[in-house]
Amino acid sequence: MSRDNILHKVRTALGRSAGQAVAPPPEVRLRVPEVPMEARIASFITRLEVLAGKAVRVGSMPEARDYVAAEIAGKTAAASNAPYLRECGVAGLPGVRTGITDLAELREVCAKVDIGITSADYALGDTGTLVMLASPAEARLMSLLPPAHLAVIPKECILTGLDELFTVVPKPAEITSSLVLITGPSRTADIEQILVRGVHGPGHVTVVIVG
DSSP states (O other), X not given: OOHHHHHHHHHHXXXXXXXXXXXXXXXXXXXXXXXXXXXXXXXXXXXXXXXXOEEEEESSHHHHHHXXXXXXXXXXXXXXXXXXXXXXXXTTSTTEEOOOOOHHHHHHHHHHOSEEEEOOSEEETTTTEEEEEOBTTBOHHHHHSSSEEEEEEEGGGEESSHHHHHXXXXXXXXXXXXXXXXOSSOEEOTTTTOOEESSSSOSEEEEEEEO
């Protein structure tokens, strides 16, 4: 079947004719529900745990630092350059590699450590998703390459869902090279429909919610 014939069939199905101008796209409809912060947190934790992720809530930054210290004891770890990790004291923990800006060094470190530690720009309460805007402060490799990902986030960054995210960041391409949505540990069922975790990214995801 020729290309022109195929396009004619498509136009006919859409009720259009050759040369007809394309109609403007419909307006974006974003619906942001009013959800109290405690409900957002509870939903985030529930959704993440359903996907085999782990969520921990602590009351303060020092508690977050102490929790991370216990989690990485006896293991190797690297942390992103996120300011929040410095504020919590996580970046200064003994044995944590951080402050890496060279891409080759970052790739080498992330390929060797047991745990990659990050914060997150936002989190989505309705799906248990972490939202990462790639930047020198929050390099993608830190959350994607190590076998375990540990994220430390303030409760205030938890949004209701994707609609609210796109009201806060309406044009992400203008501020970042990529926007990564992390919803639980990496998983695939491509091979004989058998669920396997950790194939395309971390097999373990832990989120520490501060506040």
